[in-house]
Amino acid sequence: MLFSDLPLHPILRKKVEMRGIRGLYPPQEEAVKKGLFNGKNILMVTNTASGKTLLAEILAINTVMSGRGKVVYLSPLKALADEKFRDFGQYSELNLKTILTVGNYDSAEPRIEWYDIVCTTYEKMDSIVRHRPSWLNEVALIIIDEIHYLDDEKRGPVLESLIANLKLIMPSAQFFALSATVGNANEIASWLEAELVESSWRPVPLKEGVFLNGKIIYSDGETRRIKTKFSSPVLDLVYDTVEDGGQAIVFVNSRRRAVSLAKTVGERLNLRPNSESDELSEKLRHSSEVTSLNEELAALVRSGVSFHHAGLTVEQRREIERGFRGGAIKIIVATPTLAAGVNLPARRVIIESSERYVAGEGSEPIKILEYKQFAGRAGRPGYDEYGEAILIAKTKSDAEDLFATYINGQPEKIRSKMGTPYKFRTHLLSFIVTFDGSNDEGISRYISKLLLSKQLRKKEIAELVSESIKMLTEGNFILASGNAYIPTELGRYVSELYIDPLTALYAIKALKKGKAITEFSVMHLI
Ligand SMILES: Nc1ncnc2c1ncn2[C@@H]1O[C@H](COP(=O)(O)OP(=O)(O)O)[C@@H](O)[C@H]1O
Ligand SMILES: [Mg+2]
Incomplete structure (x- = not known):
């Protein structure tokens, strides 16, 4: 099936063609066949990079252009809502009126009356709904990105209650919910009164493995011994990736760790800089009002390394992502935010630790769904034959645990967190x-x-x-x-x-x- 076969507004159809996008990916086709463009509610649970967001974008624009009504695009984080807002900016010649609203939880946002597409967070939408502004009646489509946040202790209840209220206020609006990781997709679809599209298809095959004592053990039984030049699993894995001509994303658990590890990688690996790295480095030197942060970034990027976390400005993150896509940056050390948001694939994804420190609770294992989100970033379509996701083990039994829990495990079932x-x-x-x-x-x-x-x-x-x-x-x-x-x-x-x-x-x-x-x-x- 081709995008030109869809009942799209002619101008939008042309725009999609101009972006070089022709055929639908199999899960996208399934969503269309299940009625996505006929107003049906759909829950799409398919891997990262299988085209969920692109499909949501096209559906949103088509909904507005065909005069059905307004669209609300819900994201879990302010940074992601902001990114979504900018993504819609790519379609500026279509004269869509898009608005970003994230702050100030005490307004009905009457100005939204004049806009077509509203990019916002779950919390902000929840607060808007309490004021019952009249423009809610014009909403034809609600897109819920990363719906597995329902399982989050803090964010989940807000989202769940918001969905219930939206269903009551606008019973005829269409819901399009997206996630890469839902263990009980059937149950969630039935709750949403939605058709389910669930598929394990991915644009680039994924190899998952565990690193132990200088060796990667893959789930298909294959192994790869790598040089242990630095006697540090992360540094050795990163070095191996770069030596092989690839790029790596290392996921860590805190902003501070992202900065410190990026620095260590920069200093110890001593990659040969290229002229693009220098250019980007200069650009980043003047990229925000925080001079010390700019200098830190600029120095790192000069050596082909960067950190990436939600404390950076949107512009800085965009530059870093662009630099990674273009090859000026070889290694990104990132917090989990990167796994949820932008489309930024790398040949190898390295998960530094499967445990996270939680204030007052000590160390806790990360969720399987988080691991799957990280792993989903592996593999660049058109560049890599396959992507790799690597966990790091200290002992043999540790390695066995990681295989059993994460690589062979299914993402958690989403449980309502409203029952207290x-x-x-x-x-x-x-x-x-x-x-x-x-x-x-x-x-x-x-x-x-x-x-x-x-x-x-x-x-x-x-x-x-x-x-x-x-x-x-x-x-x-x-x-x-x-x-x-x-x-x-x-x-x-x-x-x-x-x-x-x-x-x-x-x-x-x-x-x-x-x-x-x-x-x-x-x-x-x-
Ligand atoms: N049918 C398609 N043909 C070509 N490229 C596509 C197609 N669908 C999506 N893409 C591209 O693939 C990448 C990942 O898509 P995205 O929608 O972000 O996936 P997801 O939201 O499932 O992670 C994006 O760069 C997107 O533009
Ligand atoms: Mg997406």
């Missing part, structure tokens, strides 16, 4: 604020739209509801009026500030003991 009283009451309050005057029936409808309703027993959900209503009423966050629940001013305020009502209650009690002040002024203090 704390998360539940917070989002129930936000529902009541959004649908002022909702009653028990309304609450039941809301719950039926949550993933929680598929994963938790009815009896337990009923307990969560009654406990939460009791707590919210006693705390004066909501009032029961007839059979409706009305948010109080305090309730609205707490909800807009994203505070747990119980925390707010403690703060109010503590402060009231001191002085006679109103609840509202207390909330101003928080």
